[in-house]
Amino acid sequence: MLMLGQLDRLLAIATMPRITLGIVAARARYRAPVSNFIMFDDRMVMVETIAAEMTVTQPREIALYGRTFDALANQAVTGDESRALIRKAIEVWSE
Known part of the structure; x- marks a missing residue:
């Protein structure tokens, strides 16, 4: 049930005018790093690892995350x- 609620929320968010929700297929060739990250423009990136959260502020390192984001965005469907x-996922999880 939790998954269905999350999918319903994503569907609602995907229709908002200022939101672009991109989905990268699990079978995509490019694999992103194992850690999640959140970019705050070109000033800061927050990286979530298994054990901690890191803040990246060095321009060279931020650029690496920017390229990673661009690669993922280019593969995403919107x-x-x-x-x-x-x-489709809602149908599958409803069975």
């Missing part, structure tokens, strides 16, 4: 395609 994937 708009109608992303909403269709979410709807």
Whole structure:
């Protein structure tokens, strides 16, 4: 049930006018780093690891995360395609 609630929320967010929700297929060739990260423009990146959260502020390191984000964004489907994937996942999790 938790997964269905999360998928419903993603579907709602995906229709908001200032939001672009991109989904990268699990079978995509490019694999991102194991850690998650949040970019705050070109000033700061917060990296979540298994054991800690790190703040990256060095421009050279921020640029690396920027390139990683761009690579993922180029692979992501958005708009109608992303909403269709979410709807399909809702069907699968509802069975």
